[in-house]
Amino acid sequence: MSKFKYDIAFKAVVIGGSAGSFQGITRMLSEIPDDFEIPIIMCLHRLKHVRNGFVEALSLKSIRPVVEPYDKEPIKKNKIYLAPSNYHMSVELGNTFSLSTEDMINNSRPAIDVTLSTAAYVYKSKCVGILLSGANKDGALGMKRIKDRGGVTIIQDPTECMIATMPEAAMAITEIDHVLDVQNIISYLKGLNKYLKGIKV
C-alpha cells in the first residue's frame, strides 16, 4: 500500500530548482523507473552564458538523456526536458514548448515561474509541480498557479534543502500537498508511474 493517493493520469511533472538542487535532481533522474513515461519538464537556474555542459552533466546518470527543447518542439511521453540557457520556457496549448527572450523574471532567465505557470494553465489538474532547494523566490508563484488550477504541489523538505528560501516562499503563498525529502519524492514518482501503467498500487 502506497502512502500516496493516485487518482489522476498526470500529463506532466514540472520541476523547479536552483542553488543546491543539482544533487537532488540527478538522484531523481537516476532512481525513477526506466519506463517512467510522463514527460518531466525541468526549469533550473543556470549560468546564462554557458550554453553547453549542463544538460550533459544531468544526462550522465539519468535513466535517459535530458534534452533542451527547440522552440515549438512537441512535448512527448518518455522524455525529460530542461529549459535552455538564456531563454524562458513555456508550455503552449497544443502541448508544445515555446521559448522567449523576454526580460529576466526574479532575476532569472529561464524563470521557474514561467514554466510552472504555463504548465498549470495547459495541464490544469493533471500537473505535478515540484520545487527544490534554491536561494530566491522564483517558482513560488508558479506553484500557486498549479495549486489554483487543481494540480499537485510538492516541495523538497526545507530541512533537507541546502538553501530553503525557494520552497519556503512557495509554502508561504500556497497550499503544498506534500513536503518530502528527495527519497520520498522518488517514491512518489514511482507510484505515479505504476498507477499510470495500470498496476494496482
Place this chain on the structure above:
Amino acid sequence: MQEEIEISELRKLTEIVKEHRGYDFTNYAMSSFKRRILRVLELGKFSSVEQLIRKLKEEDGYINEFLEEITVNVTEMFRDPSFWRVVRDHIIPNILLNHNTVSIWHAGCSSGEEVYSMAILLKEMGILNKAKIIASDLDRTILERAKKGEYSIKNMDLNQKNYIRFQGVGNLSDYYTVSNGKAIMDKSLIEQVSFREHDLVRGMVFNKFDIVLCRNVMIYFNQTLQNEVLKKLHESLFKYGYLTIGSKESLIWCDIANKFIVVNNEEKIYKKIRE
C-alpha cells in the same frame, strides 16, 4: 494586478488591433503574448482588457506605445559570441568569393545591438564599406532607438564580455563614447545601414539579400505564422544566401525546411538551396 486573461478576451483584442490599427497578432505564440498583455495592463494601470481595447480603438496615437510594450526588446551585442565568430570566419568570406558586396537584412532588429555587432565585425574585417545593410522592425519607437545607438552603461558590461568571447581585434570601447551614463555608439558604423519600418507579418518582400538575420524573432509566432514568415525570408534570399535564426530555434517543423540546408547546426545557420 490581473493574473489571468481569457483566450476570448485576447481574441477580441487582436481583432480590434487588426481592424483598427492594421497589425495582426492573431498568430503570435499564446503564452508570451498573454504575458505581454498582462504587462501592458499593469504598466498602463488598466483595470480590464476591455479598458485596454477601448483605448486602442479610440486613441489614434496609442498604438505606437502599445507596440513598444508588446514587442520583446531584450537583446545583447554579440549574443552567442560563437555565432558571430562563424559569421566572420566562414559566412562572410564565403559570400565574398562570389560577390563584391555583402547585402544584409536584420529582420526584427529591435534596439539595434545586433546591427552594431555586425557593423563592428565588418569594420574589423575591413569591408564595412562593401556592405549594404537594412535593419527593420515593426515598432518605430524602437527603430529610433536603434538609429540613435545609445545604450545604458549597465548593459555594456555584458556586451563587452560577449565581445571578448567573440575575439574581436580591439576593444568594444573603441566603438563608443560615454556620456551621462550612456554608451553612444560611433555613428560611422551605421552609415551603410538603412533603418526601415517593416512588419514581418503583413509586410511584403522588398529586396534580396546574401544574409538574413532573424534571431529570436519567430519564437514569438505560432507554427502557422512561422511558416508564413519563413516563406518571406526564403524569398528575400539570393539562391545560396544564408538564413540565421536563434540558437534554440529550428526549421524542422516548417513546411519549406527542404529548401534550406544546414550550414552550421550549433549556430543555426542555414543556406537556401532551392527557389
